Amino acid sequence: xxxxxxxxxxxxxxxxxxxxxxxxxxxxxxxxxxxxxxxxxxxxxxxxxxxxxxxxxxxxxxxxxxxxxxxxxxxxxxxxxxxxxxxxxxxxxxxxxxxxxxxxxxxxxxxxxxxxxxxxxxxxxxxxxxxxxxxxxxxxxxxxxxxxxxxxxxxxxxxxxxxxxxxxxxxxxxxxxxxxxxxxxxxxxxxxxxxxxxxxxxxxxxxxxxxxxxxxxxxxxxxxxxxxxxxxxxxxxxxxxxxxxxxxxxxxxxxxxxxxxxxxxxxxxxxxxxxxxxxxxxxxxxxxxxxxxxxxxxxxxxxxxxxxxxxxxxxxxxxxx
Numbered sequence: 297x298x299x300x301x302x303x304x305x306x307x308x309x310x311x312x313x314x315x316x317x318x319x320x321x322x323x324x325x326x327x328x329x330x331x332x333x334x335x336x337x338x339x340x341x342x343x344x345x346x347x348x349x350x351x352x353x354x355x356x357x358x359x360x361x362x363x364x365x366x367x368x369x370x371x372x373x374x375x376x377x378x379x380x381x382x383x384x385x386x387x388x389x390x391x392x393x394x395x396x397x398x399x400x401x402x403x404x405x406x407x408x409x410x411x412x413x414x415x416x417x418x419x420x421x422x423x424x425x426x427x428x429x430x431x432x433x434x435x436x437x438x439x440x441x442x443x444x445x446x447x448x449x450x451x452x453x454x455x456x457x458x459x460x461x462x463x464x465x466x467x468x469x470x471x472x473x474x475x476x477x478x479x480x481x482x483x484x485x486x487x488x489x490x491x492x493x494x495x496x497x498x499x500x501x502x503x504x505x506x507x508x509x510x511x512x513x514x515x516x517x518x519x520x521x522x523x524x525x526x527x528x529x530x531x532x533x534x535x536x537x538x539x540x541x542x543x544x545x546x547x548x549x550x551x552x553x554x555x556x557x558x559x560x561x562x563x564x565x566x567x568x569x570x571x572x573x574x575x576x577x578x579x580x581x582x583x584x585x586x587x588x589x590x591x592x593x594x595x596x597x598x599x600x601x602x603x604x605x606x607x608x609x610x611x612x613x614x615x616x617x
Contacts, residue, residue, distance in 0.1 A: 301586075302543055303506065303551065304579055305357040308456070309538075310510040310521050311348060311382070312365035313340050313372040315607060318398045319427060323473065325524035328489025329366065329607040339372045340513040342381060344534075348511050349385035351538040360456070361386065363393040365510055366524050366607070370399020376407075376414045383415025390463075392418035392455055397429040404436035408466075412441060417463045420446075420455035425471045434468060441466055484569045489524040492614040493566025499557040502564070503571035505550050506578055509542060516606050517541050519550045523563035526606025528597075546600050549593035551578060555586045562601035 317326050320333035330336075352361070361382055363369045372378065375393075382391055393416055400407050411419065423430040434443065443466045444453040455467040472483060485491035502520075510521035511533065519528035528550065531541050541547070553560075555577060559567055576582040 301548065301578075303547070305355070306359050306509045306542065307507045308360045308362055308509075309352060309357070310362045310365050310508065311340070311345075312367065312511065312513045313363050313369035313375055313378055314338070314367035315365075315513045316371065317368045317396075318371060319368070319396060319424070321424060321426075323483050323490050325486030325489035325522070326366065328486065328524050328610055328612055331610055335371075337367065337371055338513045339374070340378060342374060342377060344513070344515045345378045345381045346385070347515060348533050348538070349382045351533050352389075353385045354537065355539040355542075357539075358389060359509075360390040360392065360458070362456075363391070365512070365521055367513075368396055368398055369393055370395050370397075375399065376410050379411060379416050380414040388461060390418070390459055390461065391416050392420060394420045394422065394455070396424060396427070397421045397433040400433045400437075401429065404433055405440055408433075408437050408440060412464050417459055417461075418455050418465055418467060420467045420469055422469050423471050425474065430468055434466075437466065443468060446470065482570070484522065485567065486524055487520075487522050487527075487563035487567045487569075488615075489612065492612075494568035495559075495566055497568045497570060498559050500559075500570065501557050501574040501577060502554040502559070502567070502569060503574055503577055504569065505547060505554060507571075509538065511538070512606055514606075518563075518606060519547065519600070520563070522567060522569055524607065525563065525609055527563040528561075528600050529603075529606060530600065545592075546596050549589065549596040550600075552586050552589040552593055553597065556588060558589065561597050 314337055316335045316337035318333055320326055369375055421430045441464055446453045446467050446469050453467055485494055504520045511517055515533045517530040518526040530546050578584055578586050
């Protein structure tokens with residue numbers, strides 16, 4: 297595949313309103329960037345949100361926008377305003393937020409109503425049983441908007457599916473530590489931040505950099521949302537368009553490595569994430585082929601993984617040995 301190769305637009309763009317979480321669940325990669333739950337928090341500003349939203353609009357992508365990633369989005373005091381910025385710039389894209397519900401414990405009805413009025417389509421609430429936040433939110437917003445339980449009510453209620461563009465719904469997601477079905481039912485090690493490195497998936501392809509983009513709170517883009525620390529650094533929407541970041545030689549080098557199952561670099565080393573439909577790569581029909589990674593790709597990957605990561609590192613017990 298030549299250097300002129302263009303990757304198809306992403307299916308999903310994750311946008312990080314907040315780095316940092318009110319919780320510190322034992323399985324979560326937050327423990328690799330924070331000493332404990334409750335912050336410190338880094339918040340996306342309206343200025344960065346506008347830059348990201350404009351860049352997506354200029355690219356003309358129809359990707360689902362998910363407000364999530366490496367923290368609790370509702371800890372950002374401007375989360376409603378940020379959603380509104382994305383809706384104004386992207387009137388036809390699906391907007392969803394994944395939350396543990398903490399930001400809705402006060403004035404529940406008013407806050408959720410305001411969020412949907414700002415332009416959100418789907419509010420996905422992770423029902424972590426150990427903290428009992430979501431049941432309280434559910435009780436307080438009954439009758440406000442349709443509520444579905446995933447996967448109990450059926451896979452058609454997955455928050456990650458394509459909903460109708462005028463959809464308004466709350467989807468309560470079963471606790472991942474108890475789930476046995478649905479596309480969220482497998483705990484991964486979050487590139488060694490949530491659990492120890494696991495090399496059993498070496499040799500298997502990963503579709504993440506072919507299908508998803510993750511934009512961090514300050515506008516930086518790493519190669520993958522599972523890279524909590526941002527070890528694989530691609531660039532920033534502050535000085536490069538999101539389309540150019542997506543099509544950059546650095547991202548292509550990452551794709552070429554993962555297309556042949558080489559998980560031996562940066563945060564990918566020891567990552568145990570397994571993606572779906574790996575045979576349908578690099579394009580959505582699986583009709584094309586990628587060249588094998590070469591010396592130039594090795595140089596690009598070395599540059600991308602060199603130096604400080606985007607987020608501060610908190611070493612896990614297995615990293616202290």
